[in-house]
Amino acid sequence: MFTARSARATGARWRRKITAATLTVALSTAVITLTAPTRALAEDANITCTPTQNVFAIKPTGQLMLYKFNDLSSTTTPAFTGNPAQIATGFNTFSKLLAGPDGWIYGIRPAENGSGMFAYHWNGTAFDVFAKPIGGTLFNIYAVQSRVNKITIDARGDFYYLQDDGTLRRSKYNAADGTFTHQPVASGWGVYNAITAVGDGVIYARTPAGVLHRYHFEPTSDRYISHRVIGETSWDTFGSFFTVGGDTILGIRAGKTLLHYRYRIDPVPAGWVFEANDQGGGWDGFIDVAGTSNACKLTKSFVPATPPAPTENNSPVTVLQSSNGSLEYGYTDNIGRAKWGRQTDPTDFGGTAWTPLPDTSAYVGAPALVQGADGKLDITVRAANSRALGFIPTTPNAPLVTVDRAGLMATGVAARKSPVTNKMVLFSVDDAGGLWTKVEGVDGFLAWQKRSSTPVLTGTPVVGPGPNNTLTVIGKDADGTFWAAAWNGTTLSAFSSLGGSGFTGKPAIVRYPGDLLRVFARDADGRIATQKQSAAGTAFPGTWEQIGDAGQTWQGSPGAIISPDTGLVEVLVRGSDGNNYFAQEVAQGSGTWPQFKKIVTKFTEQYAPDPTPFVYTDSGDPKWAFATYNQDFQVRVITASTVTSSTPAKSAGVSKGAATTAEADPAFTVNPLP
Incomplete structure (x- = not known):
């Protein structure tokens, strides 16, 4: 519900004229005039309402009045059951009234009246919670007249409010312990001067020009699922609005009548079920009006189905070097355990400390690692219930902060x-x-x-x-x-x-100086193929070229990286024998790779995932390596070093002790992590 008591109607332009006889009903000291409606779409059975819908209104003298409506999902008239009842006094200290689900109402006091938000619960006959302070100072700014239109509450009891930076934010209240959890929902909402929630995550937002938008945020999946303009003009002529849920909205025109609307999003075609159903005059004298937010509900569920999340065996290691130089690792094993590792010193692989992610869920696939602008590492991994879970390390030895990022x-x-x-x-x-x-x-x-x-x-x-x-x-x-x-x-x-078909696995992307991109992938023949853009920012040509010997086919997805030492593109891949192989570009920018060669080290072990190549800095010196693990999930970082004329090559295909140049095959060293 949003209120702008200073607004005055200047007339309205409606798509349909309202016609019919007028009835007059006396309710308390107000005279309510009822007018038969004009209907648009046929009314449907896709909504359900409680037998009566409670609407609360504050008189200037402080009385809180309770009105019981018959059926605001339809155009039933007369609208009221009996006369309104006075259920409390002293409510004129509030400049904002919000009505949540199931009898919860909230008032926000301005500073001159003591400030703060207070919760009440109406059980149908009396208040069993009365004037309970909640939220601390969180909502105090919404008692100011310039912001009273920018806060609302939806059918599940979540508060939505516009911040001065244009962020739409959601706060969920836990009545059991009086705490809130908070989350930004959308940005760019500074264009709206008023919002009201008309359902479960359904927000109507009004522009100063009077255009009405409908947004739907699905809280279970945390998805923003739809947006459309539902009113082109004239919504600025209303002084205030309230709802009882189910995409119903009632607008009070200053000095005029209460007009009743209902929108239908499904089944198609979407549109107004009815518009401007006249519920009578006398409503503009209240300080504020709010309706129980879940009295009417849509019968259709908009929660997306939960897709299956089968185990992904041998998912790769993810690697990130943070701005302070630490190497961060993540992986998930074949029974759904996920771990995060931190190597503070990039030279000390044995000093990596591992932290298991909380075992409240099994996990699927490789964790995603990224560092925020605040310097904090952010870990996101898919849980077995298809929800994305975020984990944020804070201080050393402190528990990870867990954030449900939903998604489904x-x-x-x-x-x-x-x-x-x-x-x-x-x-x-x-x-x-x-x-x-x-x-x-x-x-x-x-x-x-x-x-x-x-x-x-x-x-x-x-x-x-x-x-x-x-x-x-x-x-x-x-x-x-x-x-x-x-x-x-x-x-x-x-x-x-990118053309072609039958590719499997994931591609690898490298960027050349000048913003040209090259991709590598495993094609339908099991070979590695590549293509490169002809100019920066243009589409890929769509033609793939296979690399390596014709008889070389591979098990997994390739990895690729430009060596910081040589400027050559190094391509890595895993073979069906559990060994890692590499192909080094014959010359910078040549786009030619000879046969893949097995990476030979002093370790004789097989590796399970696809290799993850990465560039890192060690004491200001850029180097490259790749991460993997063996059949026992022991993580290895295999570093590459440039072979010079005085350094013997260690790769297959180059005899031990042979003199080489800087373009010779790199030497690989296995570094076991704890």
């Missing part, structure tokens, strides 16, 4: 930080193949937002560098064709096909 997605999560906005962003795919993002907002991540429905994607997307500080997002469709799009920090470009 069909894949794992990819995470990066946008170079444009310096904000973290998560990418995932739903069970219909649509790509969603969850973008960092102020003090937390915003709700998941769908970015694309086509192409229909499968599997966790891969996110890498892109031109002009963008991120490149690559997904694969059911035919095994890869598609690429660019994320600029706020929007996603259209996807373009």
